Amino acid sequence: AQTVTQSQPEMSVQEAETVTLSCTYDTSESDYYLFWYKQPPSRQMILVIRQEAYKQQNATENRFSVNFQKAAKSFSLKISDSQLGDAAMYFCAYRSPPNFGNEKLTFGTGTRLTIIP
Amino acid sequence: SAVISQKPSRDICQRGTSLTIQCQVDSQVTMMFWYRQQPGQSLTLIATANQGSEATYESGFVIDKFPISRPNLTFSTLTVSNMSPEDSSIYLCSVGTPRGQYFGPGTRLTVT
Numbered sequence: 001a002q003t004v005t006q007s008q009p010e011m012s013v014q015e016a017e018t019v020t021l022s023c024t025y026d027t028s029e030s031d032y033y034l035f036w037y038k039q040p041p042s043r044q045m046i047l048v049i050r051q052e053a054y055k056q057q058n059a060t061e062n063r064f065s066v067n068f069q070k071a072a073k074s075f076s077l078k079i080s081d082s083q084l085g086d087a088a089m090y091f092c093a094y095r096s097p098p099n100f101g102n103e104k105l106t107f108g109t110g111t112r113l114t115i116i117p
Numbered sequence: 118s119a120v121i122s123q124k125p126s127r128d129i130c131q132r133g134t135s136l137t138i139q140c141q142v143d144s145q146v147t148m149m150f151w152y153r154q155q156p157g158q159s160l161t162l163i164a165t166a167n168q169g170s171e172a173t174y175e176s177g178f179v180i181d182k183f184p185i186s187r188p189n190l191t192f193s194t195l196t197v198s199n200m201s202p203e204d205s206s207i208y209l210c211s212v213g214t215p216r217g218q219y220f221g222p223g224t225r226l227t228v229t
Contacts, residue, residue, distance in 0.1 A: 035217055043207060045160075045220035047118075091159060095217075103148055103213050104175075107159045 002027045002094050006108035013082045014116050020067075021077045021111045023092030033095045034068070034075045035105070040088040048090075051075065079113075087115045119144055119212050121221035129227045130200055137196045138224045140210035145190035148213035151183070154223070155206045163208075166193050200228045 003026045013019035025034070036048040051059045051068050059066050063083075067076045079086055092108040120143040130136050140149065151163040163183055164172045172185040187193045197204050205228045211218040 033217070037220075043154075043223045043225070045209065045211075045223075047217050047219060050217050103218075104150065104162050104165060105160075105211075105218055107161075109159050 002029075002032075002096075002106050004092050004094050004106050004108040006092055006111050008111045009109070010112045010114070012114040012116055013079075015082055015084060017082055018078060018080045019082055019113065021079075021090050021092075021113065023075045023077070023108055025073050025075065025092070025094050027073070027094065029096060031097045033097065034066075035093040035095065036064070036066070036075075036077045037091045037093060037107075038086075038088045039091065039110075040085075045091075049077070082115050084115050084117065087113060089113075118216070119146065119214060119219045121210065121212060121219060123210060123221040123224050125224060126222065127225040127227075129229060132201055132228060134200055135196055135198045136200065136226060137194050138208055138210075138226075140193045140195070140221055142191045142212050146212040146214065147190070149187060149193045150211045150213070150218065151185060151193075151195045152209045152211065152220075153206045154209060160209065163195070197226065200226075202228045204228050 005024045032053045034051045038046045038048050049061045063080045065078045089110045091110045093105040122141045124139045149166045152160040154160045162175050163178045164174045166172045166185050166187040168187050184196045207223045209223045211220045
């Protein structure tokens with residue numbers, strides 16, 4: 001079974017600065033997907049970014065980028081130019097590829113990010 | 118992406134009663150999922166609901182406690198049966214898309 005570990009329960013960053021959230025995972029599969037989700041106090045889960053394991057290039061979505069290290073099974077999220085609206089719980093998630101017929105997400109325990117004005 | 122709505126957004130229920138949560142999507146999707154998020158915790162998958170087949174439950178969740186319906190490609194319901202205070206959680210539905218799973222706004226359930 002796959003496991004996802006987020007070792008930082010809480011992080012804080014000054015507004016406009018850069019912060020990196022860590023995630024490691026364990027799997028025996030060679031092909032899979034990794035995601036970062038954001039859950040603000042409104043509790044709506046928002047898909048932030050996704051990475052396919054077969055792609056060497058790190059995914060980027062505006063101010064959000066990932067550092068995907070497949071051999072180390074590491075998947076960190078970097079938020080640049082932090083804004084007050086980035087304050088939320090961030091969850092790392094793992095998913096097997098669709099052709100395995102198992103598209104469920106396995107979530108980490110989350111990192112609460114606070115933005116300091 | 119998909120636009121997903123859930124009803125009710127929150128409810129307070131008495132012990133021993135049942136609550137049915139509805140999930141509506143603005144487009145047809147094959148796979149829908151139901152998750153539970155206990156206070157201050159991460160998300161745990163309850164079951165996967167594909168249209169035209171029985172829901173597949175994860176370990177620790179049973180159909181008698183969490184019956185699920187999936188009558189068409191845009192709608193699903195989750196019932197929390199014979200509730201106890203331990204069922205107090207946020208219940209979220211999600212849909213599978215080629216990009217990833219998108220979530221509804223959640224239903225906050227409090228059992229007294």
